Every structure is written in structure tokens, then in C-alpha cells.
Amino acid sequence: QVQLVESGGGLVKPGGSLRLSCAASGFTFSDYYMSWIRQAPGKGLEWVSYISSSGSTIYYADSVKGRFTISRDNAKNSLYLQMNSLRAEDTAVYYCARGMDGSGWFFDYWGQGTLVTVSS
């Protein structure tokens, strides 16, 4: 069965960095677009970043552009999010999500999420 397992969250000071990972299993990872989506405590969902199946096409939300970097290693079935210059408003649960086959911008499987807290 499809599984996405995020890791790497934690407490970090403003201006600090963190790298999130998402381990995928149960499907051919290299065939699918992937995204990171976040949810601030008690708030709604915000799409953060997208990467194509090969990694050649990448997009970011304006709120993270220039600070976050998405990447993937298809040999390791893994997705990553490097987060630099973190701000308090980046505090959220970060989910990795798989884009649907044939429509990569609907998200058919999600991980359980990893909490990132930015606070001094």
C-alpha cells in the first residue's frame, strides 16, 4: 500500500534551518509529481512547493520562494524540503503529498505530517 512518512521536524530558532524528508513506499515513486503542503496550528491548508517526477520542474508558493528548496532522490524513493531563514509564520505541520496519476495537482495520498516550530 502507498505510504508516505515524513521526518525532520522540530523546534528551530528564527533565522535557522531545517531539512524535512519524506520516505515513499508502495508505488513507483519516480512516476509521480510530489508536493509539500503545510498547515499552521488551528488553520487551513497551504500548498508550499511542487516537484515533477524527474525533478526538472519545480514551483514554490510566494511565501517561501527564495528560502525553501524542494528536491527528490528517485533512487532512494525520497522527497526533501530544505528550509532556510525560517520565520515564526513557518510554524506548521508539513505534509508531503502525492500528485494523482494524470493530474499531479490533486493530491491522492498524504503522509502523517511533521511539526515544525519556529520560536526563540
Place this chain on the structure above:
Amino acid sequence: DIQMTQSPSSVSASVGDRVTITCRASQGISSWLAWYQQKPGKAPKLLIYAASSLQSGVPSRFSGSGSGTDFTLTISSLQPEDFATYYCQQANSFPSFTFGPGTKVDIK
């Protein structure tokens, strides 16, 4: 950017009730809309994609309709496991995939 609104923001309903949630886009998005269900402490779950296509494994009491700017999610007969928050998401304004603010369905 396309803005998404949902109404109502919350609804109280009983088991067996028919529940309708509306999502409106600030500009036309054709049928590029999905609906997700989220329970507390859990990841969202895809229910409907392309406005009206039922995701595999989702009960048929869930249905979606609409195109352009106005969309509806209907639960034909509310079940205990359906108490959750529901989000719409537009995928027309690529690559900015905006979500609605959510509608909480709770027990009357």
C-alpha cells in the same frame, strides 16, 4: 491569485442528514477542483477530484458538482465517521494550488 471561499464555515447536523457545502472561486477554474476531508490530528483525505469524480474507495454518499466558479460537495446521508472538516482546493491557477478555508461538520 485565485481566492477560494467556502460556506458555511461550520454546520451542525445529525446522522442521516443531507449536508451541502459550497465552494466559490474568485475567477473561473473550469472543473479544476478537489474536495478533501480532514479529521483532527490526521492528514487530509481526497474525496472528489475534477469537481465531480469520486476518488477510489470513497463512499458513494459523497458527491461533487459544479464548474466555473461555484461548486458543491454533498453528503447524502451523514454518517458518524463523516464529522470532520472539509476543504476545497483549486488546481486551475497552476502552479498555485489554493485551498478554501474549510467547513467544519459537527454533531447537532
